[in-house]
Amino acid sequence: MSRxxxxxxxxxxxxxxxxxxAQRDLTxxxxxxxxxxxxxHRGKAYDAVHTEAITNLSTLLGVTDDYHVLFLQGxxxxxxxxxxxxxxxxxxxxxxxxxxAWATKAIKEAQNIGTVNILADTSKDIPTTMPDYATLPYTPxxxxxxxxxxxxxxxxxxxxxxxxxxxxxxxxxSDILCRPIDISQFGMIYAGAQKNLGPSGVTxxxxxxxxxxxxxxxxxxxxxxxxxxxKNSLYNTPPTFGIYILMLVTRWLxxxxxxxxxxxxxxxxxxxxxxxxxxxxxxxxxxxxxxxRSTMNVTWRLPSEELEAQFVKEATALDMSGLKGHRSxxxxxxxxxxxxxxTAIESLTSFMKTFxxxxx
Amino acid sequence: MSRxxxxxxxxxxxxxxxxxxAQRDLTxxxxxxxxxxxxxHRGKAYDAVHTEAITNLSTLLGVTDDYHVLFLQGxxxxxxxxxxxxxxxxxxxxxxxxxxAWATKAIKEAQNIGTVNILADTSKDIPTTMPDYATLPYTPxxxxxxxxxxxxxxxxxxxxxxxxxxxxxxxxxSDILCRPIDISQFGMIYAGAQKNLGPSGVTxxxxxxxxxxxxxxxxxxxxxxxxxxxKNSLYNTPPTFGIYILMLVTRWLxxxxxxxxxxxxxxxxxxxxxxxxxxxxxxxxxxxxxxxRSTMNVTWRLPSEELEAQFVKEATALDMSGLKGHRSxxxxxxxxxxxxxxTAIESLTSFMKTFxxxxx
Numbered sequence: 001m002s003r004x005x006x007x008x009x010x011x012x013x014x015x016x017x018x019x020x021x022a023q024r025d026l027t028x029x030x031x032x033x034x035x036x037x038x039x040x041h042r043g044k045a046y047d048a049v050h051t052e053a054i055t056n057l058s059t060l061l062g063v064t065d066d067y068h069v070l071f072l073q074g075x076x077x078x079x080x081x082x083x084x085x086x087x088x089x090x091x092x093x094x095x096x097x098x099x100x101a102w103a104t105k106a107i108k109e110a111q112n113i114g115t116v117n118i119l120a121d122t123s124k125d126i127p128t129t130m131p132d133y134a135t136l137p138y139t140p141x142x143x144x145x146x147x148x149x150x151x152x153x154x155x156x157x158x159x160x161x162x163x164x165x166x167x168x169x170x171x172x173x174s175d176i177l178c179r180p181i182d183i184s185q186f187g188m189i190y191a192g193a194q195k196n197l198g199p200s201g202v203t204x205x206x207x208x209x210x211x212x213x214x215x216x217x218x219x220x221x222x223x224x225x226x227x228x229x230x231k232n233s234l235y236n237t238p239p240t241f242g243i244y245i246l247m248l249v250t251r252w253l254x255x256x257x258x259x260x261x262x263x264x265x266x267x268x269x270x271x272x273x274x275x276x277x278x279x280x281x282x283x284x285x286x287x288x289x290x291x292x293r294s295t296m297n298v299t300w301r302l303p304s305e306e307l308e309a310q311f312v313k314e315a316t317a318l319d320m321s322g323l324k325g326h327r328s329x330x331x332x333x334x335x336x337x338x339x340x341x342x343t344a345i346e347s348l349t350s351f352m353k354t355f356x357x358x359x360x
Numbered sequence: 361m362s363r364x365x366x367x368x369x370x371x372x373x374x375x376x377x378x379x380x381x382a383q384r385d386l387t388x389x390x391x392x393x394x395x396x397x398x399x400x401h402r403g404k405a406y407d408a409v410h411t412e413a414i415t416n417l418s419t420l421l422g423v424t425d426d427y428h429v430l431f432l433q434g435x436x437x438x439x440x441x442x443x444x445x446x447x448x449x450x451x452x453x454x455x456x457x458x459x460x461a462w463a464t465k466a467i468k469e470a471q472n473i474g475t476v477n478i479l480a481d482t483s484k485d486i487p488t489t490m491p492d493y494a495t496l497p498y499t500p501x502x503x504x505x506x507x508x509x510x511x512x513x514x515x516x517x518x519x520x521x522x523x524x525x526x527x528x529x530x531x532x533x534s535d536i537l538c539r540p541i542d543i544s545q546f547g548m549i550y551a552g553a554q555k556n557l558g559p560s561g562v563t564x565x566x567x568x569x570x571x572x573x574x575x576x577x578x579x580x581x582x583x584x585x586x587x588x589x590x591k592n593s594l595y596n597t598p599p600t601f602g603i604y605i606l607m608l609v610t611r612w613l614x615x616x617x618x619x620x621x622x623x624x625x626x627x628x629x630x631x632x633x634x635x636x637x638x639x640x641x642x643x644x645x646x647x648x649x650x651x652x653r654s655t656m657n658v659t660w661r662l663p664s665e666e667l668e669a670q671f672v673k674e675a676t677a678l679d680m681s682g683l684k685g686h687r688s689x690x691x692x693x694x695x696x697x698x699x700x701x702x703t704a705i706e707s708l709t710s711f712m713k714t715f716x717x718x719x720x
Contacts, residue, residue, distance in 0.1 A: 026386065038366050040368050081581065201599025
């Protein structure tokens with residue numbers, strides 16, 4: 001078997017150890033005589049998986065008893081609506097920061113539901129950037145403040161989360177668990193699983209318990225956070241296989257030294273890639289301002305679109321997959337999530353130097 | 361490896377061939393060097409899976425160009441709200457038939473959203489039963505008529521779908537693809553995947569195109585059927601692994617002779633089990649009226665709860681799993697979905713005779 005280096009933006013690389021473990025157990029989970037996919041979500045075998053996933057996430061993120069860890073469905077896209085439906089009351093204002101494509105989508109859904117105040121808009125800035133979160137004009141008494149911790153397309157990432165009076169909500173879809181966070185700063189964090197946590201089809205929501213009461217009873221049962229909070233995410237059948245893979249990923253992260261351990265690895269990977277860009281004498285040009293460069297999605301340009309196409313083509317031939325920038329912005333994007341190994345960065349940076357020597 | 365006979369009500373048995381195929385390809389899908397879970401939902405490898413899943417489903421269910429085949433998330437539980445949110449306009453009435461626990465949940469959500477007329481209520485009847493669908497007092501000009509084709513807990517199943525003036529909507533979660541249907545009778549059918557289609561986390565919706573326009577623009581993007589209809593279920597990241605398994609299940613069904621082929625197999629399995637019950641001289645007592653007996657969930661009682669507990673315990677020791685009736689009704693339930701092999705029924709009926717001989 002030959003595995004390629006996978007730089008996909010999401011769904012994305014998973015740790016090979018996790019896949020191999022799932023492979024071994026796929027027709028017979030832990031000697032139970034059936035696949036984890038075939039187990040009842042109310043049975044002992046799955047319950048152990050579900051509980052370990054929550055326990056491991058709580059350990060990795062320092063989640064206290066003030067919060068619920070929920071496994072939902074529908075991705076960040078459904079959260080964009082579910083957040084204001086649950087938390088933005090009539091007559092209230094929600095603060096949003098627009099830092100790119102994903103924040104824009106979150107804002108659009110919220111505007112359809114209630115009153116939104118946009119604190120800053122860097123979504124059209126070139127080079128891509130983020131605002132100074134410490135000095136934004138937060139609305140007194142806002143229902144909440146919504147930020148996007150990592151913009152997958154723009155290649156930008158919040159380096160220091162603000163301390164806000166209103167509950168801070170962060171879309172961490174593309175950088176959750178890439179580093180330690182102080183959960184007490186947040187009212188809620190959420191993430192589609194398909195970048196740093198597991199396969200698509202699971203949405204992780206960690207929400208402070210006092211926020212659950214805000215949702216009106218008129219909201220459909222499945223859209224109220226408290227429905228799943230009261231039932232430990234088992235009100236209805238959860239996406240059991242996805243949660244199982246997520247659990248294996250959390251085990252793998254604990255073995256890597258947890259959030260602090262993986263942060264070091266991630267920083268080293270990102271440093272190697274950015275320094276290759278910065279030391280290319282302008283042949284490679286990073287598209288994000290240095291201050292907000294993402295450690296997860298590294299974006300850059302080449303001197304021409306022709307060279308970019310050639311770069312992607314040659315890299316693909318060398319078993320480096322997923323390097324084409326998002327269709328909306330072009331260029332090159334290397335998504336180097338937790339599960340992308342250091343050897344992938346070595347292979348990529350080595351190729352970048354060769355490519356420049358030939359075409360520079 | 362020893363596989364048990366899996367009579368779970370859902371998540372439930374999957375064809376061993378499907379699991380083995382997924383197992384082989386889990387770290388390297390079709391020689392692409394990555395797992396199907398790691399592939400982009402917008403790439404060629406996954407696109408072929410997605411397209412084949414839709415094509416196979418269309419073949420198996422006779423779906424014409426008048427319909428969209430959608431892969432959603434949130435299970436039937438979210439559909440219970442999504443249906444009235446999309447299709448029940450202000451001032452309109454939706455007809456519902458209450459045949460048990462699942463219909464009751466669907467009705468409760470709809471009542472929270474609009475005006476509901478309950479055409480018949482057999483949900484409390486003992487023995488469990490269903491009404492005569494041909495003679496129900498359908499509301500003239502109703503927005504739609506909602507039925508539950510198979511009540512998983514009650515062990516009942518619609519044998520002949522009514523021809524209604526209003527669009528007929530059927531929750532087929534627990535018996536989709538167990539038999540051929542005439543799709544032209546329906547405005548929409550839907551099913552959580554975790555009984556007859558694949559793992560939990562995928563919801564199949566097949567909806568007539570003319571119904572898509574009914575949803576108000578004020579409805580959140582992710583809750584409007586037309587959002588995913590316009591994007592071929594790729595508006596956001598779909599649950600790719602679940603759809604992949606579903607695709608493998610549809611391939612397996614085509615090899616079994618499609619819906620008509622599996623219907624014959626299912627009928628033979630159900631006949632064997634029901635005749636064992638009926639020929640037990642009253643030791644085993646079926647809980648559903650003969651006319652509406654489900655071919656998917658076979659429910660029966662023993663002379664005492666003690667014997668029922670002993671029956672489940674001994675069956676489990678003989679590698680027959682999942683036979684305990686739903687906690688709300690007790691008794692025994694054997695869920696014998698498409699993927700439960702005939703050998704499982706032989707094993708079960710053989711055990712039933714031995715158990716009766718010893719304890720009868």
